[in-house]
Amino acid sequence: MNFDFTEDQHEIKRTARELLAKRSGLEQVREAAEAEAYDESLFTELRELGWTGIAIDEQYGGAGLGVVELMILCEELGYALAASPFLANALGGLMIEHAGSDEQRAKWLPGIASGEATATVAFASGGSSEVVPDADSAAVIVLIEGDEATLVAREDAEVETVSTIDPTRRYARVSASGGEALPGDVAGALARAEVALSAEMVGIAQRTQEMAIEYAKERKQFDTPIGAFQAVSHRCAQMLFDTEGARSATYFGGWAADADQSQLALASAIAKAAASGAALSVTASSIQVHGGIGFTWEADVHWFFKRAQLDAAMLGGAGKQRAKVTSLTASSLASAGGA
Amino acid sequence: MDLTFNESESAFRDELRAWIKANHPGEEPAGEDEGYAFRRDWQRQLYEAGWAAVHWPTEFGGRDATLVEAAIFNEELARARAPFPANVLGLLLAGPTLMIWGTDEQKQRYLDPIMSGEEIWCQGFSEPEAGSDLASLKSKAVRDGDDWLVTGQKVWTSGAQYSKWCMFVARTDFDAPKHKGLTYFILDMEQEGVEVRPLRQITGDPEFNELFLENARIPAANVVGGEGNGWTVALTTLMNERAGLAFGLQVGMKVALDELTEELAASGKLDDPMIADELGALHIKCEILRLTAYRGLTATMKYGQPGPEGSLTKWMWSQGNQELMQFATQALGPQSLAGGSSWGRAMLRSRGNSIEGGTTEVLKNIIAERVLGLPRKK
Numbered sequence: 017m018n019f020d021f022t023e024d025q026h027e028i029k030r031t032a033r034e035l036l037a038k039r040s041g042l043e044q045v046r047e048a049a050e051a052e053a054y055d056e057s058l059f060t061e062l063r064e065l066g067w068t069g070i071a072i073d074e075q076y077g078g079a080g081l082g083v084v085e086l087m088i089l090c091e092e093l094g095y096a097l098a099a100s101p102f103l104a105n106a107l108g109g110l111m112i113e114h115a116g117s118d119e120q121r122a123k124w125l126p127g128i129a130s131g132e133a134t135a136t137v138a139f140a141s142g143g144s145s146e147v148v149p150d151a152d153s154a155a156v157i158v159l160i161e162g163d164e165a166t167l168v169a170r171e172d173a174e175v176e177t178v179s180t181i182d183p184t185r186r187y188a189r190v191s192a193s194g195g196e197a198l199p200g201d202v203a204g205a206l207a208r209a210e211v212a213l214s215a216e217m218v219g220i221a222q223r224t225q226e227m228a229i230e231y232a233k234e235r236k237q238f239d240t241p242i243g244a245f246q247a248v249s250h251r252c253a254q255m256l257f258d259t260e261g262a263r264s265a266t267y268f269g270g271w272a273a274d275a276d277q278s279q280l281a282l283a284s285a286i287a288k289a290a291a292s293g294a295a296l297s298v299t300a301s302s303i304q305v306h307g308g309i310g311f312t313w314e315a316d317v318h319w320f321f322k323r324a325q326l327d328a329a330m331l332g333g334a335g336k337q338r339a340k341v342t343s344l345t346a347s348s349l350a351s352a353g354g355a
Numbered sequence: 356m357d358l359t360f361n362e363s364e365s366a367f368r369d370e371l372r373a374w375i376k377a378n379h380p381g382e383e384p385a386g387e388d389e390g391y392a393f394r395r396d397w398q399r400q401l402y403e404a405g406w407a408a409v410h411w412p413t414e415f416g417g418r419d420a421t422l423v424e425a426a427i428f429n430e431e432l433a434r435a436r437a438p439f440p441a442n443v444l445g446l447l448l449a450g451p452t453l454m455i456w457g458t459d460e461q462k463q464r465y466l467d468p469i470m471s472g473e474e475i476w477c478q479g480f481s482e483p484e485a486g487s488d489l490a491s492l493k494s495k496a497v498r499d500g501d502d503w504l505v506t507g508q509k510v511w512t513s514g515a516q517y518s519k520w521c522m523f524v525a526r527t528d529f530d531a532p533k534h535k536g537l538t539y540f541i542l543d544m545e546q547e548g549v550e551v552r553p554l555r556q557i558t559g560d561p562e563f564n565e566l567f568l569e570n571a572r573i574p575a576a577n578v579v580g581g582e583g584n585g586w587t588v589a590l591t592t593l594m595n596e597r598a599g600l601a602f603g604l605q606v607g608m609k610v611a612l613d614e615l616t617e618e619l620a621a622s623g624k625l626d627d628p629m630i631a632d633e634l635g636a637l638h639i640k641c642e643i644l645r646l647t648a649y650r651g652l653t654a655t656m657k658y659g660q661p662g663p664e665g666s667l668t669k670w671m672w673s674q675g676n677q678e679l680m681q682f683a684t685q686a687l688g689p690q691s692l693a694g695g696s697s698w699g700r701a702m703l704r705s706r707g708n709s710i711e712g713g714t715t716e717v718l719k720n721i722i723a724e725r726v727l728g729l730p731r732k733k
Contacts, residue, residue: 243729
């Protein structure tokens with residue numbers, strides 16, 4: 017029992033934090049959001065560092081590490097709120113690697129690993145999906161309907177850019193008829209994608225918690241730092257409660273994906289529910305701690321709040337995950353009782 | 356990251372599980388005194404087989420168990436629905452506090468009877484006017500030759516009626532700042548000058564007591580950690596209180612949650628999506644508590660003493676357990692609040708969870724100030 021990263025994993029986390037502090041500071045996030053365009057050189061740098069291939073098998077040009085390492089990068093990218101197609105590409109890659117055929121893997125994973133031909137994924141209905149992250153720049157799009165997933169090449173789909181409340185990421189409407197089914201374990205692949213997405217939300221919650229605390233230490237009213245008032249400090253303690261809970265659940269999901277897949281379905285549902293809840297509540301609470309300034313365009317906290325809204329709704333909201341937790345638990349109790 | 360038990364942890368668990376299976380004492384009898392006697396016998400059984408204090412060092416009769424093994428011990432007891440040992444405050448609080456602060460004579464004298472359950476311990480910290488603001492306590496100890504004479508009142512003392520000894524904090528210096536004038540004593544409960552009055556709680560049970568002291572006598576040799584050092588010694592006790600119990604409590608919550616899930620499934624209520632949703636949320640909270648407790652445990656093993664993070668799991672558990680019990684009784688319906696249903700009683704008892712061992716409000720203060728580094732409260 018050792019619920020902590022290895023030295024190498026800590027090193028990945030440290031390196032990612034340092035790099036993103038330089039390359040994706042809040043000014044750069046603001047610049048990208050206001051322009052509604054990415055700084056392409058950021059993604060290029062991440063590609064060159066091999067981040068895009070971190071969890072992809074070596075035979076496809078990846079680094080062959082696990083979901084845990086990918087999760088660490090996603091958390092740090094969420095912490096920095098980096099504006100790039102990294103997450104969509106990673107999620108699409110997980111779908112194809114874990115549910116695709118050998119042929120599909122061979123065709124798409126090398127481009128996903130190098131970041132030269134990116135992927136994305138979204139829930140769809142009748143072959144179309146209203147909000148797909150980074151579909152306009154993707155080479156391949158995975159659409160999930162119920163228990164099935166379909167892979168569509170970009171040129172076979174209609175893709176139309178849409179604007180959402182989250183200008184830190186690009187989204188598009190996608191519709192496609194046809195495409196190829198992913199023949200493998202769609203649920204298992206989706207569970208891994210949920211963990212990676214959860215990790216981004218843990219990073220978002222962590223960052224906005226830190227922003228609130230920093231502000232509460234400095235901002236004075238009644239000649240007192242507002243963080244000394246319990247109405248404020250208890251709100252901050254609640255942020256830690258939510259963030260750390262989501263972190264525990266997400267790290268467990270990452271571990272289950274790499275080391276014990278029998279626990280993955282439940283672990284990923286718990287991670288997604290907890291991380292969605294934490295990202296929504298902590299970002300909202302951070303706006304509140306910032307007071308009037310927190311509601312202005314000039315403060316940075318709203319970028320995180322907006323990204324959290326989209327992330328939490330993607331790949332099924334917390335309600336769907338809670339229902340899944342209940343049904344998985346009830347059926348495992350029933351089979352234990354019947355045995 | 357490795358969330359499996361290693362070979363020796365698995366071996367520990369398997370040995371313990373087999374032992375509990377062979378020695379399980381059955382259902383606890385009804386009635387406060389009968390239940391207590393039953394748990395005391397159970398502790399004796401654990402003691403004789405070397406299981407009573409697995410987390411204690413071998414030199415004091417424990418197994419020198421790692422924190423993980425100690426967690427496994429609590430998990431396995433709860434999973435088998437075996438009772439916790441009667442002298443839980445002695446095992447988790449008094450023993451570890453004496454190991455850190457006690458003299459050699461004190462360790463020799465007190466530790467073994469704590470483990471065997473021969474001498475039960477209670478905790479005399481809170482007072483009617485000093486609850487969360489513990490350092491403002493007023494019980495007074497004055498020197499009388501080789502002894503101290505204590506006068507005052509304590510409250511919420513669980514198990515006082517069964518106790519031989521009390522971890523007792525009193526003020527010995529009235530001129531010093533409030534945190535500096537306290538001393539930690541071992542008080543003999545079996546003497547004139549100590550009166551125990553049962554305090555009936557909202558469940559109707561007298562689980563707690565009030566303690567009245569009128570010139571009760573404590574030999575100077577029973578000071579723990581030195582005169583005037585009582586606050587620091589008491590903090591050791593409180594940290595152990597919050598860190599040690601999380602795993603057993605989590606499994607207790609999990610057992611109740613699984614029972615509830617089965618009852619709701621059997622009655623068809625689980626088909627109601629609102630019920631399924633709330634139940635899912637509770638399972639998520641329960642699992643997060645387990646995982647966060649293990650993360651805290653890994654951190655403690657790497658960096659030493661239990662830290663203020665224990666406050667987080669205590670908060671998670673008390674909130675989760677209260678929500679569980681409130682949800683259970685409403686979802687199961689009025690019959691769960693009638694007559695012999697254990698849910699009604701458990702729901703009432705759960706209201707104490709966010710008060711005992713540090714109120715949630717105090718835990719939030721600790722997290723805000725000591726984990727998040729916010730300025731001291733106004």
